Amino acid sequence: MFISIDLATLRLCSVLACVTFAIIFVALWRGRSDQLHHAHWAASLLLYCVALAGLEWIYLPEDVMIRALLVTALTASNILVVTGVRLFAKRPLWRWWMGIPPAATLIGFLLPHLVRLMGGSLPSESEQVLGAMGLALGMGVFGLDIMRQSRRAVPHGYGGRIAGLTMMAYIPCYLYAIVGEVLHLATPGTLATAALLSDQLLLMLLNLGLIAMPAESALAALRESTWRDGLTRVYNRAWLATNEHTLLRAGTWLAHIDVDHFKSINDRYGHAAGDAALVGLARALTMATEECETRRAGHAVRMGGDEFLVIMPEASLPAAQRLAHDVRAAISRLGPFEWTVSTGLAGVEPEDRSFSDVIERADRQLYAAKLAGRNRVAA
Structure with missing residues (x-):
């Protein structure tokens, strides 16, 4: 299905989109240095860019560890999205479960090679399937936490919900790649192509949702101030x-x-x-x-x-x-x-x-x- 699609062009489009939004977040952070959540979101995009740019090695068989680390970096970049949302919501930045998706991605990607080193064998598609499972796990776990924390930060806002749902919307493309590999209906680049095609829409929605969160919070604070009595601070x-x-x-x-x-x-x-x-x-x-x-x-x-x-x-x-x-x-x-x-x-x-x-x-x-x-x- 994706044979005629230029994978390098899709990767370049995603990298350019990441750089654009990273510049926006850096500019917002420089304008308000106390809003460190923008710095977290910019760092997330830059890490994602590095991982995408480095994945040109993904088909070089001698660079197994490099490929594994780059795919793991894709999952790990979402940790910075979550910590930014948690910082915005004034919640603890780190929780132990945040390390599970990157670890699962790394172990899943390396497991077939480790089994081969020990004299065993796994199906040829195991690397893609296990790696995709780690990526999907990360999108689900981090997307749910973004939605939960954004509701605490902006109870009636939609930006954080859009960001969380958008992250979870990546899961179907990973499931498609997994099913394609298991049923031998996919090409070797199916996982990367499906993810990058999703990026063209979802990456923009994700970052626009993040940008909307502070704006919604400021609007809610302004509305709340107009609803408060100036002297007593109760409602008016x-x-x-x-x-x-x-x-x-x-x-x-x-x-x-x-x-x-x-x-x-x-x-x-x-x-x-x-x-x-x-x-x-x-x-x-x-x-x-x-x-x-x-x-x-x-x-x-x-x-x-x-x-x-x-x-x-x-x-x-x-x-x-x-x-x-x-x-x-x-x-x-x-x-x-x-x-x-x-x-x-x-x-x-x-x-x-x-x-x-x-x-x-x-x-x-x-x-x-x-x-x-x-x-x-x-x-």
């Missing part, structure tokens, strides 16, 4: 407007919290003291949402001024009441002066058409708590 109205459709479901409870006599705090102690009270309240709300008795983490939102919401998905009225009382207890320990909060609770009901309906009911309960003497919870 913009976040609520974006996510209210996911919050409007049965089992979600809402606490509407307001500082009692907040204007008098500003008038008596100054606006700096008022800001400190808001920051302290936001911190108490954040800690309460992390410790609340719900199946999913809660969210604290500043609606403006001294008004806050605590949204508790998959909660219950008793859980919402405990959270409100925990917040009041935390406020009483803050100091340096005495101040209190009032809280109104409401849950999502089947007839609610928007989250504003829930907020309105919680606001009515908050007003009831104020009328009842403040520093209390109404539901």
Whole structure:
């Protein structure tokens, strides 16, 4: 099938593509020297280039060890891709299992020759089959780890997933080569030709996926900053407007919290003291949402001024009441002066058409708590 394809030209195309992306990664690294993951990805491509350029010896029978090391380098180059992703995700760079695919590739490639040296024999295609199995193992193991680590680094991103899936997409070409060798349907250069043909598409997708990861992370950080209140760092109205459709479901409870006599705090102690009270309240709300008795983490939102919401998905009225009382207890320990909060609770009901309906009911309960003497919870 691949007899008419020029293997040297395919190899040159792959080398040029690697050099191009290596230059891009080096430029990105030089622009931001703290982003060492770009250096790892550039080093991976350069090692891949060296291995491809050296594979002109692959058909020289006297250079068995050189051929084995070059094929192993193809697998080992993917370790640097993984360490770059792990560095980006702030995970440990090295794990013991990373050495298994290169070792398997090296041993698989050399095994037929070692058996012949000991007087035994293996089928003529064993070198290609065992080497391809090591390469396929590496693509599968490293591709899965890239997907796992990229989800941790950019939970809603696609760049790392594309990179991991692209690496795993090399596996079918290796399996094709293995089946072709076993069934004697392949030419001697089938493995190299299939891999290099795959390179023409997959190498570009892999590196574009890696490039997309930092961009997605920066975009997510920018979006997150626009969703955070500048003073208290809890979520703001913009976040609520974006996510209210996911919050409007049965089992979600809402606490509407307001500082009692907040204007008098500003008038008596100054606006700096008022800001400190808001920051302290936001911190108490954040800690309460992390410790609340719900199946999913809660969210604290500043609606403006001294008004806050605590949204508790998959909660219950008793859980919402405990959270409100925990917040009041935390406020009483803050100091340096005495101040209190009032809280109104409401849950999502089947007839609610928007989250504003829930907020309105919680606001009515908050007003009831104020009328009842403040520093209390109404539901």
